[in-house]
Amino acid sequence: MPAVIDESKCDGCGTCVEECPMGAIELNDKAKVDEDICTECGTCVDVCPNEAITLE
């Protein structure tokens, strides 16, 4: 499963967008993962300061 972002926890800081090696995350107020691009690497999960991202 691709990374999933809990919008209630995301504050739009942009860290995951900068750190995703695939460029799979877009930011429009809240971050959003493009499921077709995400390789499930887990980088965004590790860098999010609000623990808003999970890999299931």
Ligand code: SF4
């Ligand atoms: S790093 Fe976390 S809080 Fe920051 S934009 Fe990404 S999901 Fe939202």
Ligand code: SF4
């Ligand atoms: S799991 Fe990896 S490829 Fe997928 S959105 Fe997060 S950083 Fe990008």
